[in-house]
Amino acid sequence: MKCLFLALMAVGLSACNQQNDNTAYLQSQIDSLRVNSYKPGFGEFMSSIQIHHDKLWFAGQNMNWELADFEMSEIRESLDDIKKYCTDRPEANSIDMIEQPLQNLDNAILHKDKEAFVKHYRVLTATCNSCHQKTAHGFNVITIPTAPPFTNQLFKMQNEK
Numbered sequence: 001m002k003c004l005f006l007a008l009m010a011v012g013l014s015a016c017n018q019q020n021d022n023t024a025y026l027q028s029q030i031d032s033l034r035v036n037s038y039k040p041g042f043g044e045f046m047s048s049i050q051i052h053h054d055k056l057w058f059a060g061q062n063m064n065w066e067l068a069d070f071e072m073s074e075i076r077e078s079l080d081d082i083k084k085y086c087t088d089r090p091e092a093n094s095i096d097m098i099e100q101p102l103q104n105l106d107n108a109i110l111h112k113d114k115e116a117f118v119k120h121y122r123v124l125t126a127t128c129n130s131c132h133q134k135t136a137h138g139f140n141v142i143t144i145p146t147a148p149p150f151t152n153q154l155f156k157m158q159n160e161k
């Protein structure tokens with residue numbers, strides 16, 4: 001009986017050890033995923049914002065308000081991603097300075113007001129540059145685009161004249 005008890009204890013202990021081994025193994029896998037998983041950098045999010053900032057201008061110029069609204073949400077998505085994924089970059093703390101200019105532009109788009117759109121697009125662009133200056137990236141100068149970024153996209157709605 002005593003023998004049986006000891007044998008059961010031994011089995012129990014070895015199961016315990018095995019579980020510890022598994023936990024350690026899983027933890028090492030999680031750690032390696034954390035280190036090795038791909039995470040876009042600040043500059044990649046900014047490059048995406050650059051494209052949508054550009055398209056936004058031509059959407060507004062063509063009074064394609066639905067597209068303008070879409071481009072605004074794409075810009076916001078990348079800004080949110082910076083906040084989420086670039087927590088190691090202190091520059092991310094300055095993101096909020098762009099919120100008011102974005103809201104003003106949202107308003108212009110909502111009211112389909114081209115004049116207000118142009119005015120607030122300029123303020124938005126100036127804010128891009130203010131943040132670049134503030135974060136020691138003043139050499140990245142953003143301007144009002146002069147030509148659409150792509151030749152394979154229409155900015156004017158087809159059913160409008």
Ligand code: HEC
Nearest residue numbers: 042043046047050053091094095098128131135137140142
């Ligand atoms: C938080 C302040 C901040 C705001 C607001 C901001 N940027 Fe940036 N931007 C940065 C920083 C910091 C970098 C450098 C990123 C890096 O390290 O690669 C950058 C880089 C860039 C780059 C260069 C990307 C590359 O790798 O070539 C472009 C283009 C850019 N921003 C466009 C914009 C546009 C357009 C806006 C406005 C709609 C904007 N940014 C608003 C901080 C900002």
